[in-house]
Amino acid sequence: MERYSRYQFLKSMGFKGAALMALMTSCIREEDTYVEALSVNPNSSTGTSTGTGTGTGSSTGSTTGATTDLSTITNRLLTIDLTATANAALKTVGGYLVKSGIVVAQSSAGVYVAATQTCTHEPKKKIIFNKTEYYCTDHGARFDLKGKGLNSFGSKGLTVYKTATDGTTLVVYS
Numbered sequence: 001m002e003r004y005s006r007y008q009f010l011k012s013m014g015f016k017g018a019a020l021m022a023l024m025t026s027c028i029r030e031e032d033t034y035v036e037a038l039s040v041n042p043n044s045s046t047g048t049s050t051g052t053g054t055g056t057g058s059s060t061g062s063t064t065g066a067t068t069d070l071s072t073i074t075n076r077l078l079t080i081d082l083t084a085t086a087n088a089a090l091k092t093v094g095g096y097l098v099k100s101g102i103v104v105a106q107s108s109a110g111v112y113v114a115a116t117q118t119c120t121h122e123p124k125k126k127i128i129f130n131k132t133e134y135y136c137t138d139h140g141a142r143f144d145l146k147g148k149g150l151n152s153f154g155s156k157g158l159t160v161y162k163t164a165t166d167g168t169t170l171v172v173y174s
Helices: 006-012 017-026 085-091
Strands: 065-067 076-081 096-099 102-108 111-116 127-130 133-136 160-165 169-173
Touching (some): 076 085, 076 102, 085 096, 085 102, 102 127, 111 127, 111 160
Parallel strands (some): 065 160
Antiparallel strands (some): 076 169, 102 111
């Protein structure tokens, strides 16, 4: 019995060019499927923030939401007032918002995580937070909270940032 790769089989059936590419990309592995029960946060608004932040590439930094003296943080990317109504999404576990190209979420009670909104699969600002991971709404790239890719689309990783809070203010920094 002779074995063919998918590519070889489709070529032997006479497919070529665009038709071959369409067939090659039409079926994906189970690990590349879209996240079940995906919900896009309707409250992602732009509120008051300072600094800017974008980035691509492999994961960096820590995602722990440590309580600390915020005045000692020097590489600030965002400062978020957790008491402001514009930032109400961060008051609940699983809630997130996007500001200045950074996705900020409360991953568990009092623990905040942050990552770039720009996907490394294709440089589009399509990253959201979905329950326990970051997710690209364009092609389905998935990343854990440390930025490690969870499927082939996320294989390049995602830039994550450090967070710190004193309970009323959240700082995202590098």
